[in-house]
């Protein structure tokens with residue numbers, strides 16, 4: 738299996754929204770909040786490495802701020818995705834964008 742496949746398989750196993758369970762002891766603070774958020778974004782945008790995804794999967798269910806961040810980022814992408822699909826793009830616009838790209 739090549740690397741790209743491994744990553745997309747790992748990504749497919751990720752939860753849509755992480756539901757917090759009762760009785761689980763979560764970290765209420767994240768020491769690496771910035772790093773975690775960066776990793777979450779890279780994972781959701783398909784830019785993460787295999788190590789990042791594996792690390793994320795091992796830690797995401799323990800860290801409360803990161804669960805919230807993950808859920809927020811997933812929701813944002815979902816909304817954007819729904820919006821994008823609902824708006825039909827006029828063909829004049831497509832053609833003018835294409836022409837601009839070809840100029841570059």
Ligand SMILES: [Zn+2]
Nearest residue numbers: 767773800803
């Ligand atoms: Zn964290």
